[in-house]
Structure formats: C-alpha cells, structure tokens
Amino acid sequence: MTSSSSSSEVLVNFVMVVVLVMGTSSAQLCTDFYEETCPNVHKIVRSVVASAVSKEKRMGASLLRLHFHDCFVQGCDGSILLDDTSSFTGEKTARPNNGSVRGYNVIDDIKFKVEAACPNIVSCADIVAIAAHDSTVILGGPTWGVKLGRRDSRTASFKLANGGALPSPASSLQTLISNFNNVGLSTKDLVALSGSHTIGQARCTVFKTRIYGDANIDSSFAMTRQVRCPNTTSPSPADNNLAPLDLQSPTFFDNNYYKNLIMQKGLLHSDQELYNGGSTDSLVKQYIRDPQSFNSDFGAAMVKMGDISPLTGSNGEIRKNCRMVNN
Numbered sequence: 422m423t424s425s426s427s428s429s430e431v432l433v434n435f436v437m438v439v440v441l442v443m444g445t446s447s448a449q450l451c452t453d454f455y456e457e458t459c460p461n462v463h464k465i466v467r468s469v470v471a472s473a474v475s476k477e478k479r480m481g482a483s484l485l486r487l488h489f490h491d492c493f494v495q496g497c498d499g500s501i502l503l504d505d506t507s508s509f510t511g512e513k514t515a516r517p518n519n520g521s522v523r524g525y526n527v528i529d530d531i532k533f534k535v536e537a538a539c540p541n542i543v544s545c546a547d548i549v550a551i552a553a554h555d556s557t558v559i560l561g562g563p564t565w566g567v568k569l570g571r572r573d574s575r576t577a578s579f580k581l582a583n584g585g586a587l588p589s590p591a592s593s594l595q596t597l598i599s600n601f602n603n604v605g606l607s608t609k610d611l612v613a614l615s616g617s618h619t620i621g622q623a624r625c626t627v628f629k630t631r632i633y634g635d636a637n638i639d640s641s642f643a644m645t646r647q648v649r650c651p652n653t654t655s656p657s658p659a660d661n662n663l664a665p666l667d668l669q670s671p672t673f674f675d676n677n678y679y680k681n682l683i684m685q686k687g688l689l690h691s692d693q694e695l696y697n698g699g700s701t702d703s704l705v706k707q708y709i710r711d712p713q714s715f716n717s718d719f720g721a722a723m724v725k726m727g728d729i730s731p732l733t734g735s736n737g738e739i740r741k742n743c744r745m746v747n748n
C-alpha cells in the first residue's frame with residue numbers, strides 16, 4: 422500500500438466520522454436540554470398537571486395517551502395539537518383521536534405559563550412528553566429521565582393518524598407487534614407500554630364487539646360491561662358510555678392491568694391479545710410476579726417512544742401557540 426492511498430483513506434474515514442457525528446448529534450435529545458434556557462420548565466409543567474389531575478384523575482391518563490398518539494404519527498413533534506382550519510385538516514378528527522383524545526386545554530395552560538417564563542424556548546412536543554411523565558408519577562407510576570429538545574412540526578397528517586399508524590383495538594397480536602416495530606419499538610415495549618391501560622377509560626364503541634363476540638373473555642366480566650354498553654348498531658348514544666380499562670384501580674398506575682389479563686378481563690380485544698396463548702404470555706406473567714421489572718421496562722419504553730423521529734436542530738419550530746403553526 423502506498424503512503425498516498427493510505428492518507429486518502431484516512432481522509433475518507435475522517436470525513437465519514439464527521440458526517441456520522443454531525444448527523445447523530447443533531448438528532449440527539451437530552452434530559453438537561455432546558456437547564457440554561459428554561460430551568461423552571463419542569464416545575465411549571467408539574468404544577469399545572471398536578472392541579473389538572475387533582476380536579477379530574479382521568480386527566481392523567483388522557484395526557485399519557487396524548488404523548489403516545491403524538492409520537493406514533495410522524496414522530497413526537499406536537500403534530501396532534503394542531504387545530505383544523507378552513508384550509509388544513511390535522512390529526513384531531515382522525516378515527517383514533519376524534520371525540521377520544523383529551524387534554525388539549527391542559528397543554529394550552531402549560532404552554533401559556535411556560536411562555537411567560539421563557540418565551541420561544543420550549544416546544545409543545547416537549548411539554549407533552551413532560552406532562553405524560555408527570556401524570557404517570559402523580560398517579561403512582563414509575564419515573565424516568567424525560568429526554569428533551571424536540572421541536573414542533575409545521576405539518577400534521579390526518580391520513581397517517583387515520584390510516585393505521587395508531588393501533589386499532591381490534592388488532593391481533595401480530596398486527597400490534599408490527600405496528601410497534603414500524604416505529605422502532607420491540608414486542609417487549611408493546612407489552613410494557615400497554616400497561617398504560619392500568620389507568621383511564623374507554624368508550625363502549627371500542628369494546629362492544631369484544632364483550633358480545635370474543636370467546637376469550639370472562640363471562641361475568643362481559644355481562645357487567647354489557648349493562649352500560651348495549652349491542653346496538655352504531656352510531657347510538659350508548660357508544661360514548663365509558664368503562665375503566667382497569668376494572669380494579671383505574672386512577673392508580675400499578676400492574677393490575679396484567680392481573681386482569683390472566684383472568685380474561687382485558688377490556689379491549691387488543692389488551693387480551695397480549696395474553697391469549699401467544700409469545701407475550703410469559704412477559705405478562707413476569708410483570709405480575711415482578712412489578713419492579715414492569716416499572717423499569719415501562720420507563721425504558723417511554724424513553725424509546727419519546728425518541729421516535731424528533732425534529733431537532735433547525736427542523737420544525739418552537740410554536741408560540743400549540744394549536745397553530747407560527748406565521
């Protein structure tokens with residue numbers, strides 16, 4: 422090998438390393454992103470979330486779900502928060518979100534207070550991520566290091582939100598696994614994150630076919646749920662009647678979700694798929710036996726979910742109002 426070819430190889434390698442480092446570092450979130458620019462952001466978010474949850478416990482569940490529905494559609498970029506206008510249709514009216522996703526006003530309240538403290542610094546996408554964490558902790562769940570530095574999108578996608586990016590409650594285990602794989606989340610992440618259904622409520626319309634049709638459901642549980650969810654053809658007013666996703670403790674973040682599954686008392690068809698004789702049964706049993714492993718897997722999976730395709734560097738913007746793009 423001549424000395425000139427080896428030095429040009431060194432140069433090529435050097436350029437490749439620089440490109441790699443720049444490419445990854447600009448896409449990197451970190452937990453102390455606002456340490457210098459908005460040191461009070463955590464305190465502000467926590468206090469607004471705490472007061473919203475003390476008024477209505479369910480809001481904690483709603484805020485956790487808001488982060489999930491943001492992240493699964495073009496990444497954690499605040500796209501779900503954009504209101505429709507006469508010339509723009511966002512994600513709010515997509516099937517999984519319409520009349521179902523809640524918490525937009527709480528995000529507005531947080532944003533208002535954060536803008537007063539540090540204008541033009543903190544993204545709506547990051548506010549949603551912190552609010553999801555704080556909600557979980559306030560309801561008794563695990564903590565994790567929330568990575569920050571996401572920027573807000575100038576777009577949203579009704580089509581993606583409506584068309585399969587968000588998992589349907591009618592899904593099979595295989596479909597759920599591929600849904601999560603599509604955004605870089607593993608089967609373990611699927612099982613751990615589904616533990617979110619230890620809090621919150623679901624509408625009759627999403628569990629009706631399960632309580633009238635599924636074979637793998639406890640019959641007395643099905644009868645109990647049928648009382649407020651008649652087998653009428655949709656649309657019907659009863660479609661909006663609510664039932665707790667965790668029949669035991671729907672305002673407490675614990676591992677009862679998994680205990681329900683082994684008793685065939687999962688409310689959604691998709692919940693029960695995680696314990697139906699398939700590959701995820703063993704993890705469900707593990708999370709019952711060892712709640713600490715659920716807590717740590719849940720936190721790790723939330724960090725991974727929060728890392729889905731963030732906008733960083735000069736991509737996107739810091740919205741002034743979470744409901745609309747900046748002019």
Ligand code: HEM
Binds near residue numbers: 483522621
């Ligand atoms: C595995 C696939 C999943 C499916 C099919 C699914 C489906 C659903 C459905 C249908 C509802 C009820 C919505 C309604 O009736 O209005 C719901 C509620 C909820 N989901 Fe999921 N979900 C999944 C995963 C997740 C994940 C990953 C999280 C959080 C990280 C989450 C958090 C929640 C919470 C907290 C609620 C209650 C919300 C409230 O009470 O406002 N879900 N989910």
Ligand SMILES: *[C@@H]1O[C@H](CO)[C@@H](O)[C@H](O)[C@H]1NC(C)=O
Binds near residue numbers: 514515516519520
């Ligand atoms: C969203 O829900 C509202 C109220 O139920 C309904 O009128 C509207 O048609 C729905 N939008 C879409 C796009 O399905």
Ligand SMILES: *[C@@H]1O[C@H](CO)[C@@H](O)[C@H](O)[C@H]1NC(C)=O
Binds near residue numbers: 633634652654
């Ligand atoms: C519920 O309604 C569906 C659709 O109308 C029907 O096919 C099914 O047999 C009903 N199930 C029960 C248990 O009544």
